[in-house]
Amino acid sequence: MTQEELDALMNEDIDDLDASELTDEAEEIEVEEEQVIEKKSVKTDDKPLGYSEETAHHWPLPATxxxxxxxxxxxxxxxxxxxxxxxxxxxxxxxxxxxxxxxxxxxxxxxxxxxxxxxxxxxxxxxxxxxxxxxxxxxxxxxxxxxxxxxxxxxxxxxxxxxxxxxxxxxxxxxxxxxxxxxxxxxxxxxxxxxxCKIEDEKRVSSAQHIVGDTHNDIASMDEIEALLEQFGSK
Known part of the structure; x- marks a missing residue:
C-alpha cells in the first residue's frame, strides 16, 4: 500500500468518525430538548402534588x-x-x-x-x-x-x-x-x-399517608392489627 492510499484511508476514517460524533451530539441534544419540554409540561400543571379527583374536597378551590x-x-x-x-x-x-x-x-x-x-x-x-x-x-x-x-x-x-x-x-x-x-x-x-426552596417537588419523598395522631380511619388501628395477628396465630 502506498503512502497516498494510506493517507486517503486515514482521511475516510476521520470523516466517518466526525460524522458519527455529530450524529451522537445531535441525538444528545434531542434528548435534552425532550427532557426540557417534559419539565416545562410538569411545571405548567396547576394541580398541586397529590391532587386528584378523589382528594379534591381536601384541597382549596383550584387557581382558576x-x-x-x-x-x-x-x-x-x-x-x-x-x-x-x-x-x-x-x-x-x-x-x-x-x-x-x-x-x-x-x-x-x-x-x-x-x-x-x-x-x-x-x-x-x-x-x-x-x-x-x-x-x-x-x-x-x-x-x-x-x-x-x-x-x-x-x-x-x-x-x-x-x-x-x-x-x-x-x-x-x-x-x-x-x-x-x-x-x-x-x-x-x-x-x-x-x-x-432549591429542591423541586418531583424530587421530594412522597408524604406519609398516615402519621401517629391523625384522626382519620383510612388505615387499620393497632387493635385491629393485633386481632388479625392472633387469628393467624390460632391457625
Missing part, C-alpha cells in the same frame, strides 16, 4: 380565573372604569344638549318680549281692537312658560353637574381597590419568597 382574587379585582376595576367612562360620556352629551336648548329658549324669549312690546303699544293706541289685547295676553303667557322652561333647564344642568361630582367617587373606589391589589401582590411575593 374565577377563583384568583387579584384577577377578579383587576376585572372589577377595569369594568367599573369602562362603565364610568360611558356614563360620563352620556352625561356630558345630555349636558351639552341642555345648554343648546337653553340658548334656543333664550332666543324665543327675545321674540316674545318684542311681541309683548309691540302688542302693548298697539293696545294702547287702539284700545277698541280686541285682537291686540288677546295676542298680548298670549305672548305674556308664553313668556312665563318660557321662563319656567329656562329655570327647569338650568336646574337640570345643575343636577347633572352634581351627578358628575358624585361619579368622581368611583375613581376613589378604584384607587382603594388598587391599593388592596398592591398589598395582596406584595404579600404574595413575600409568601413565595418565604416558602421557596
Amino acid at each position: 380565573d374565577e377563583n384568583k382574587m387579584v384577577h377578579q379585582l383587576d376585572n372589577v376595576t377595569k369594568e367599573s372604569e369602562e362603565k364610568a367612562s360611558e356614563i360620563f360620556d352620556i352625561i356630558e352629551g345630555v349636558s351639552n344638549e341642555l345648554m343648546a336648548k337653553e340658548e334656543n329658549v333664550n332666543n324665543v324669549m327675545e321674540v316674545l318680549n318684542s311681541n309683548i312690546e309691540l302688542f302693548t303699544k298697539l293696545s294702547e293706541k287702539f284700545p277698541d281692537v280686541e285682537a291686540f289685547k288677546i295676542q298680548l295676553e298670549k305672548n305674556e303667557s308664553a313668556l312665563n312658560d318660557t321662563i319656567e322652561a329656562v329655570e327647569t333647564l338650568q336646574n337640570s344642568g345643575d343636577a347633572i353637574m352634581s351627578v358628575m361630582d358624585i361619579m368622581q367617587y368611583q375613581d376613589i373606589h378604584r384607587q382603594k381597590i388598587e391599593r388592596v391589589i398592591n398589598v395582596m401582590r406584595a404579600l404574595s411575593r413575600y409568601m413565595n419568597s418565604l416558602f421557596e
Whole structure:
C-alpha cells in the first residue's frame, strides 16, 4: 500500500468518525430538548402534588380565573372604569344638549318680549281692537312658560353637574381597590419568597399517608392489627 492510499484511508476514517460524533451530539441534544419540554409540561400543571379527583374536597378551590382574587379585582376595576367612562360620556352629551336648548329658549324669549312690546303699544293706541289685547295676553303667557322652561333647564344642568361630582367617587373606589391589589401582590411575593426552596417537588419523598395522631380511619388501628395477628396465630 502506498503512502497516498494510506493517507486517503486515514482521511475516510476521520470523516466517518466526525460524522458519527455529530450524529451522537445531535441525538444528545434531542434528548435534552425532550427532557426540557417534559419539565416545562410538569411545571405548567396547576394541580398541586397529590391532587386528584378523589382528594379534591381536601384541597382549596383550584387557581382558576374565577377563583384568583387579584384577577377578579383587576376585572372589577377595569369594568367599573369602562362603565364610568360611558356614563360620563352620556352625561356630558345630555349636558351639552341642555345648554343648546337653553340658548334656543333664550332666543324665543327675545321674540316674545318684542311681541309683548309691540302688542302693548298697539293696545294702547287702539284700545277698541280686541285682537291686540288677546295676542298680548298670549305672548305674556308664553313668556312665563318660557321662563319656567329656562329655570327647569338650568336646574337640570345643575343636577347633572352634581351627578358628575358624585361619579368622581368611583375613581376613589378604584384607587382603594388598587391599593388592596398592591398589598395582596406584595404579600404574595413575600409568601413565595418565604416558602421557596432549591429542591423541586418531583424530587421530594412522597408524604406519609398516615402519621401517629391523625384522626382519620383510612388505615387499620393497632387493635385491629393485633386481632388479625392472633387469628393467624390460632391457625
